Amino acid sequence: MQPISAPAQPRPMVYALQQNIRRVIVGKDEAIELLLIALVCRGHVLIEDVPGVGKTTMAAALAKSLQCSFKRIQFTPDVTPSDVTGFTMVNLQTGDMEFKPGAVMSQIVLADEINRTSPKTQSALLEVMEEGQVTVDGVTHRLPQPFMVMATQNPVEFVGTYPLPEAQMDRFFLRIAIGYPSLEEEIDVLERYSGQVTPMQTLAPVCRAEEIIAMQEQVGTVYASHEARSYVATIVAMTRNHAALQLGASPRGSIALLRAAQASALLSGRDYVLPDDIRRMALPVLSHRLILTPEARMKGVSAQQVLSQLIDTVPVPAGRA
Secondary structure, X not given: OOOOOOOOXXXXXXXXXXXXXXXXXXXXXXXXHHHXXXXXXXXXXXXXXXXXXXXXXXXXXXXXXXXXXXXXXXXXXXXXXXXXXXXXXXXXXXXXXXXXXXXXXXXXXXXXXXXXXXXXXXXXXXXXXXXOEEEEOOEEEEOOOOOEEEEEEOOOOXXXXXXXXXXXHHOOOEEEOOOOOOHHHHHHXXXXXXXXXXXXXXXXXXXXXXXXXXXXXXXXXXXXXXHHHHHHHHHHHHHOOOOOXXXXXXXXXXXXXXXXXXXXXXXXXXXXXXXXXXXXHHHHHHHHHOXXXXXXXXXXXXXXXXXXXXXXXXOOOOOOO
């Protein structure tokens, strides 16, 4: 088991986390890096893919790599909002009202199969994800820091599911798709999981909560020029006027895109944003915030395709953006 490291700079810390997660997840470096970008941006992640490709495993591997409190919520139709946020009850010994924390009162929360619970329970996460707090019976309780929600859902199964509303989707900083492994990667997976002990059982924390918070504070120090901000604003504004889109990205989306570009630069060892940072992060940050028109859906067009074509039409700023 690896000891907890104490890197002074972002890149060693990120490298340690990447290497730890790679012991469990094979060949998905892009998805792992996106997960870490969301973490340092104080964002939440929706991991959306078919069953069996490692959605829950990736989220659990990150949680085990951090010396943070961790709770998993297995969402089903009978899960109630109070199971998520907590509730107050009378202490029979003292007669006082006491708050009983729900599963969300943790630093890292895995919301597994989030679309299998009712809209009422889904909405219990709105305040949590936006403001980092829960309000129960008029009393507000702050969540521990750092705080991150990782949610998983299966996009191809609709029986017994409740699609996430637009307000909920917009609160996810980015969406990640893992995809099937290649032949060589799957052989590697079979080799790692053929023994008596699985890689997940051997994972140990490599990063402390204080280190994550310090790194989160560094994201805002990455320089983004006026040209970079204009580039982000132009891309987002064009989503609101595209013929194939019924609903474009919100200002929350443009803020998220700029922050993600800053984090991408930081993890690359730069203190300034390049146009490539913005282009790279646009799809995972914006695509899940877009709603296609009925005509576009009938033609089989995806939001990712529309956004990719849109980005190609926006002039790229020169230099450092």
